[in-house]
Amino acid sequence: MKFFPYSALILAFAFAFAACGGSEQAPESEMEMEVGAEETEITGVSITIQPDGDNMMYAEETITVTAGTEVTLVLENTATAPVMIHNIVVLNSDSDEEATRVGMAALAAGEAMDYVPEDDAILAYTPMANPGETVEVTFTAPSEPGNYRFICTYPGHFATMQGVLVVQ
Numbered sequence: 001m002k003f004f005p006y007s008a009l010i011l012a013f014a015f016a017f018a019a020c021g022g023s024e025q026a027p028e029s030e031m032e033m034e035v036g037a038e039e040t041e042i043t044g045v046s047i048t049i050q051p052d053g054d055n056m057m058y059a060e061e062t063i064t065v066t067a068g069t070e071v072t073l074v075l076e077n078t079a080t081a082p083v084m085i086h087n088i089v090v091l092n093s094d095s096d097e098e099a100t101r102v103g104m105a106a107l108a109a110g111e112a113m114d115y116v117p118e119d120d121a122i123l124a125y126t127p128m129a130n131p132g133e134t135v136e137v138t139f140t141a142p143s144e145p146g147n148y149r150f151i152c153t154y155p156g157h158f159a160t161m162q163g164v165l166v167v168q
């Protein structure tokens with residue numbers, strides 16, 4: 001107990017000294033906190049789409065992605081009927097006119113073209129998938145947020161087999 005007042009005095013001095021030096025060190029520690037932040041790497045996203053059984057429809061009719069990211073669309077053709085051959089053709093708008101034009105042009109393109117016409121409206125497309133097959137396509141999502149139609153261009157399918165890629 002005899003030493004207590006003396007020790008307290010030393011502590012008080014030490015504290016005052018640390019406080020003085022501390023003001024000079026403060027910026028350094030603040031800088032350390034900023035390093036390492038905002039270093040998130042942009043990675044691609046994979047989305048799997050299936051048909052709705054043996055119907056000429058996709059089971060997933062709305063899919064959402066982030067603008068400008070790498071997107072892999074996987075079409076898992078789980079249909080069992082032999083005529084249920086499908087693909088995914090992504091268009092650069094959500095207009096009925098464009099979907100119809102591309103769908104009709106696919107008929108003219110025929111089997112030799114895998115039922116995919118040459119058309120500027122097409123952003124990306126998978127090959128045709130027979131029942132039981134899985135196909136995919138990787139592309140960069142539009143940088144412009146909005147709705148982008150996707151359709152199946154197998155003959156007779158596009159009228160009902162459609163979906164929307166929502167870009168946010």
Ligand SMILES: [Cu+2]
Pocket residue numbers: 056084085086087152153154157161
């Ligand atoms: Cu189809």
